[in-house]
Amino acid sequence: xxxxxxxxxxxxxxxxxxxxxxxxxxxxxxxxxxxxxxxxxxxxxxxxxxxxxxxxxxxxxxxxxxxxxxxxxxxxxxxxxxxxxxxxxxxxxxxxxxxxxxxxxxxxxxxxxxxxxxxxxxxxxxxxxxxxxxxxxxxxxxxxxxxxxxxxxxxxxxxxxxxxxxxxxxxxxxxxxxxxxxxxxxxxxxxxxxxxxxxxxxxxxxxxxxxxxxxxxxxxxxxxxxxxxxxxxxxxxxxxxxxxxxxxxxxxxxxxxxxxxxx
Amino acid sequence: xxxxxxxxxxxxxxxxxxxxxxxxxxxxxxxxxxxxxxxxxxxxxxxxxxxxxxxxxxxxxxxxxxxxxxxxxxxxxxxxxxxxxxxxxxxxxxxxxxxxxxxxxxxxxxxxxxxxxxxxxxxxxxxxxxxxxxxxxxxxxxxxxxxxxxxxxxxxxxxxxxxx
Numbered sequence: 001x002x003x004x005x006x007x008x009x010x011x012x013x014x015x016x017x018x019x020x021x022x023x024x025x026x027x028x029x030x031x032x033x034x035x036x037x038x039x040x041x042x043x044x045x046x047x048x049x050x051x052x053x054x055x056x057x058x059x060x061x062x063x064x065x066x067x068x069x070x071x072x073x074x075x076x077x078x079x080x081x082x083x084x085x086x087x088x089x090x091x092x093x094x095x096x097x098x099x100x101x102x103x104x105x106x107x108x109x110x111x112x113x114x115x116x117x118x119x120x121x122x123x124x125x126x127x128x129x130x131x132x133x134x135x136x137x138x139x140x141x142x143x144x145x146x147x148x149x150x151x152x153x154x155x156x157x158x159x160x161x162x163x164x165x166x167x168x169x170x171x172x173x174x175x176x177x178x179x180x181x182x183x184x185x186x187x188x189x190x191x192x193x194x195x196x197x198x199x200x201x202x203x204x205x206x207x208x209x210x211x212x213x214x215x216x217x218x219x220x221x222x223x224x225x226x227x228x229x230x231x232x233x234x235x236x237x238x239x240x241x242x243x244x245x246x247x248x249x250x251x252x253x254x255x256x257x258x259x260x261x262x263x
Numbered sequence: 264x265x266x267x268x269x270x271x272x273x274x275x276x277x278x279x280x281x282x283x284x285x286x287x288x289x290x291x292x293x294x295x296x297x298x299x300x301x302x303x304x305x306x307x308x309x310x311x312x313x314x315x316x317x318x319x320x321x322x323x324x325x326x327x328x329x330x331x332x333x334x335x336x337x338x339x340x341x342x343x344x345x346x347x348x349x350x351x352x353x354x355x356x357x358x359x360x361x362x363x364x365x366x367x368x369x370x371x372x373x374x375x376x377x378x379x380x381x382x383x384x385x386x387x388x389x390x391x392x393x394x395x396x397x398x399x400x401x402x403x404x405x406x407x408x409x410x411x412x413x414x415x416x417x418x419x420x421x422x423x424x425x426x427x
Contacts, residue, residue, distance in 0.1 A: 013344075016312040020319050020340040027333030028392055040323075041330045054282060104329070106291045108393060108402075111330045147330065175399070176291060 042102055042113040043142035051102035052115055059242070066242060073131040093208055094248040096120060098128075101145070105152060105238045108175035112136065112148040114244060122146050125206060125256070127247040133212040133235030134158065134200060135244050151213075152178045152238055159204055160213050162190075163197040171198070171213060171232065178238045180217060183230035190228070192219040198232055205255040207247060273301045273321075281328050292406040295413040296335075298325060299385050300421060302342055303378060304364060311347055318343030331393065338388035342381055353377055366422060378418055379411075386411045 008015065031037075042048055059066070096116060103112040116122050118141050128135040128148050136150035151158055151173060158171040160183070170184045186192060196216040202209025214232040221228050249255075280298045287293075302318060309317075322339035326332045350364070353373040366374045390403045390410075 013311040013315075016315050017340065017344045020315055021337055024319075024322075024333045024337035024340060028337065028395070029333075031332040032395055037332065040327050040332050042328070044327065047327060104285070107294070108399070109331075175402070 038140050038142035038145075038147075041140060041147060042111070043117070043140050043145045043147050045142065045144055048101060048113055048115070048142065048145035051113060052099075055099075055101045062240070062242070065240065069131065069240075069242075076131060094250065095245040096122065096248060098122075098244050098246055100148075100241050100244055103150070103238070103241060105178040108154050110150055110153050110178075110238075112150055112241070112244075114146050114148055114246070115144065116246060117142045117144040117146050119143055121248065122246055123248075123252075125252065126249070127206040128244050129207070129211055129247060130236060130241065130244045132237060133214070134207065135236055135238075135241065137206055138246065148244075150238060151181060151234065151236075158213070159201040160198045161201040163199050163210075168201055168203070169198070169230075179234060181214065181232050181234055183216070183232050184227070186219075186228040186230055188221055188226050188228065192216060192228055192230060194218055205249050205252040208249070269301070269305065272304075273298075276301050277324065280325070285329060292402070292409045293413060294390075294406065294410050295417065296325075296386060296389060296410070297414055297417050299339075299342065299382060299414065300418050302339060302346075303381055303418065307347060307350065307364065311344075314346070315340050315343045334389055334392045337392055338385045341388055342385045345384065346381065349377060349380060374422075375419075379415055382414050382418070383407060383411045386414065 038044065042051060098114040098116040098120075100112050101115050104110045112128075112135070114122075114128070122138055122141055124138055124141055126138045128138060134151060136148045136153070136156070138146050139149045140147040149156060151171060154173055154175045156171075156173060159168065160171045161168050167186070167190055169186045171181050172184055173181045183198065194216050198213045198216065200207040200209060200211040200213060212235045214234040217231040217233045219228050219230045276298050280296070284295050284297055298321065302321060305314070305317070307314070318339035319336050322334075322336035325335040325339075329335075350369075353376060354369060364377070369377060387403070387407045390406045391400075394400075394403050
């Protein structure tokens with residue numbers, strides 16, 4: 001027994017090292033797809049508050065481009081107002097405006113922190129869009145802040161369709177350029193042209209159908225391959241993202257319960 | 264050892280890290296983690312295991328700021344684990360090291376060796392754990408190279424200023 005204690009004491013530094021590293025690896029693997037804890041992430045009230053103050057300061061420097069974006073959005077809204085009758089059919093969708101207070105665009109796993117949380121009715125799994133197109137999906141919800149996984153995160157899979165013929169495909173991101181994503185599952189018999197519009201499919205309750213995602217930049221069909229390699233120019237300009245809307249689908253819970261029932 | 268000095272330096276460097284370096288858009292491969300400066304310059308008067316716990320705490324705070332729970336903890340603990348062994352290999356006369364890790368105590372060659380090895384190990388650990396798998400190894404190595412060069416330059420510049 002004494003020998004054992006002696007050995008433990010002799011290697012105590014190494015033991016501390018191993019224990020700390022094992023703990024860190026457990027945290028990484030548990031946390032790998034997205035931040036799970038709203039305390040130990042930017043959804044934390046203190047860190048979120050600090051980022052919000054900072055982004056408020058930064059906002060003064062981009063007033064001009066923000067104004068332009070808001071003007072464009074106003075115009076877009078006026079257009080939609082004229083088509084209000086068609087919108088009436090979709091009363092189950094509710095939009096909550098929010099502001100991105102912190103985000104990264106140049107990592108493989110990018111996240112956006114927004115200044116709305118459970119106190120504003122935000123729930124995990126809700127979609128996030130802006131006036132340009134799809135932004136991402138809410139994954140971690142704190143009381144006043146939430147973390148969104150944008151489509152420019154290598155863990156994202158977004159169900160999309162071609163606007164021209166409703167062909168379904170999956171949008172993924174390779175971690176390299178925040179302006180471009182990749183489209184998977186497009187079989188070789190499809191005719192894909194640069195300029196084809198990609199929109200959300202409406203197959204999941206996260207996003208309603210037809211929100212713009214991007215435009216096909218180029219497509220390559222390798223010799224003998226049965227699927228295309230397609231590069232999509234994203235509509236959303238993530239580097240200048242500031243104002244977003246959280247899509248709240250009144251039927252989301254019901255639809256998800258139905259899906260779980262199938263598994 | 265002056266604890267207030269260590270803490271003030273840590274707060275300033277951490278603010279620079281979160282407010283400036285994490286927000287710079289320097290292309291996809293340049294993420295300098297200058298906060299390792301505090302760990303590198305930390306005196307070696309405390310027991311080794313306490314050093315590693317401090318490393319874990321510094322890593323945890325960095326992780327909370329960039330939504331990467333665990334990654335910086337693992338990298339900082341690794342750095343603090345290797346540090347005394349590396350110092351032992353560089354400096355024969357340990358008495359000269361009893362307080363500050365400085366250019367004077369290590370000599371220019373030894374000091375640069377110390378900074379380069381630890382920064383590269385730390386940055387490689389962060390990027391590799393972030394990628395979580397070997398499929399992005401080329402991207403990880405390139406990120407390590409570019410980011411380490413920037414971090415090392417900043418640490419060298421900081422010590423130059425301190426010496427004047």
